[in-house]
Amino acid sequence: MTDFSTRxxxxxxxxxxxxxxxGVGVLAVAAAGAxxxxxxxxxxxxxxxxAARSLEEMKARARALEGSRVGSDEERxxxxxxxxxxxxxxxxxxxxxxAMPADVRLDSLVFDYEGxxxxxxxxxxxxxxxxDEFLARLAxxxxxxxxxxxxxxxxxxxxxxxxxxxxxxx
Amino acid sequence: xxxxxxxxxxxxxxSVQAARVELGLRSRRFAAFARKALEPDALRPLPLQxxxxxxxxxRQAARAVVIELQGVGKPGxxxxxxxxxxxxxxxxxxxxxxxxxxxxxIGPQLPYPATDAVVDASPVxxxxxxxxxxxxxxxxxxxxxxxxxxxxxxxxxxxxLAGLAALAAERRREEAQTSMDVVLGEAAFSMxxxxxxxxxxxxxxxxxxxxxxxxxxxxxxxxxxxLGAAGSAPRVRLVGPGARRVxxxxxxxxxxxxxxxxxxxxxAAADAEELAWLGAGLA
Numbered sequence: 001m002t003d004f005s006t007r008x009x010x011x012x013x014x015x016x017x018x019x020x021x022x023g024v025g026v027l028a029v030a031a032a033g034a035x036x037x038x039x040x041x042x043x044x045x046x047x048x049x050x051a052a053r054s055l056e057e058m059k060a061r062a063r064a065l066e067g068s069r070v071g072s073d074e075e076r077x078x079x080x081x082x083x084x085x086x087x088x089x090x091x092x093x094x095x096x097x098x099a100m101p102a103d104v105r106l107d108s109l110v111f112d113y114e115g116x117x118x119x120x121x122x123x124x125x126x127x128x129x130x131x132d133e134f135l136a137r138l139a140x141x142x143x144x145x146x147x148x149x150x151x152x153x154x155x156x157x158x159x160x161x162x163x164x165x166x167x168x169x170x
Numbered sequence: 171x172x173x174x175x176x177x178x179x180x181x182x183x184x185s186v187q188a189a190r191v192e193l194g195l196r197s198r199r200f201a202a203f204a205r206k207a208l209e210p211d212a213l214r215p216l217p218l219q220x221x222x223x224x225x226x227x228x229r230q231a232a233r234a235v236v237i238e239l240q241g242v243g244k245p246g247x248x249x250x251x252x253x254x255x256x257x258x259x260x261x262x263x264x265x266x267x268x269x270x271x272x273x274x275x276i277g278p279q280l281p282y283p284a285t286d287a288v289v290d291a292s293p294v295x296x297x298x299x300x301x302x303x304x305x306x307x308x309x310x311x312x313x314x315x316x317x318x319x320x321x322x323x324x325x326x327x328x329x330x331l332a333g334l335a336a337l338a339a340e341r342r343r344e345e346a347q348t349s350m351d352v353v354l355g356e357a358a359f360s361m362x363x364x365x366x367x368x369x370x371x372x373x374x375x376x377x378x379x380x381x382x383x384x385x386x387x388x389x390x391x392x393x394x395x396x397l398g399a400a401g402s403a404p405r406v407r408l409v410g411p412g413a414r415r416v417x418x419x420x421x422x423x424x425x426x427x428x429x430x431x432x433x434x435x436x437x438a439a440a441d442a443e444e445l446a447w448l449g450a451g452l453a
Contacts (some may be wrong), residue, residue: 002292002327
């Protein structure tokens, strides 16, 4: 394309304008991408801070739970004290005695306050029928529950172990 | 949305003409035309003397066509008529700037200082260029007319060079072994002979208005055709005022002559073939 202009002219700038516009467009897209990336970074940092905070909270809760477990132990001990106060050995012995026929004798008694008052009894009966009556009376008594006969040795007399949970009351 | 328009404003001895060209991304079309006739000798396309004999008349005509096309303030291409330039076919060495080489070759032949000339070159195939020199004062006259008409002058073209450049596509499509393109102006005309896609010869002659103008052009075309390969009659294509009539005369002489630019968007071929300056809007 020839040009016989006598002086430099304003050239057709459409192509240049299009190129510049395309450049501006690319720049705008790049800037938008940078802003988006920056926003992502900020959001990521915020998420990190939030995660760290959550972690601290979780640790704090874990510590609190540890503390509460300690508290449970204390409560358990307190419960044992309460149970001990509610079921003094004399009262327990009296309740057992009431359930015991004349031909049955208590040889030993173990008190276990874990999970209430668990009793481990070793008894001796002159004959099996007396032992059976003792078990029946224990099971029927409102002061006992979970009556479980254990090992029995039968010779002249009958020696047996019995487990039961003392509920208290009269 | 990405289209834009420009005005092509063409001057010649008998008229001022203009077209508004809509330029799309991949296409262009002529949206409107305007023409104002000039009184005889109001404008004389000459290489050395001032061309505008009656400035007011030519200025008014230019202003009228630009306003008619609503082209005031729009970018425009000014088309100089055939007859104002000295033109030469040049073999430009590879690695050489065609414009500089044209100035180097044409400068010494000018009857005025080379610094007073505006020189450029247009490729015509086979490593050849048509170099053209227009006297600066002459080009400035037309630029002043365009600016007075309200056009923002982007470029100044020479009608025959723009015409030959625009016909190149048609030449390639026809694939003739030997062909000749003739661009007729109102004051002068140019002929380029091609062997395949390479230019073989270029001649530029003034027209001689009168009853024998067509015959004389025909004779010049036939003489130019002799510069091609012996025994090979070229296919001739003509554009510009009188093209149809000259083509008829050539066909009567046995030459394969046709007219027009080929397919011109939004314009009847019969109208387009008489407008030599249209090449500036097509190329």
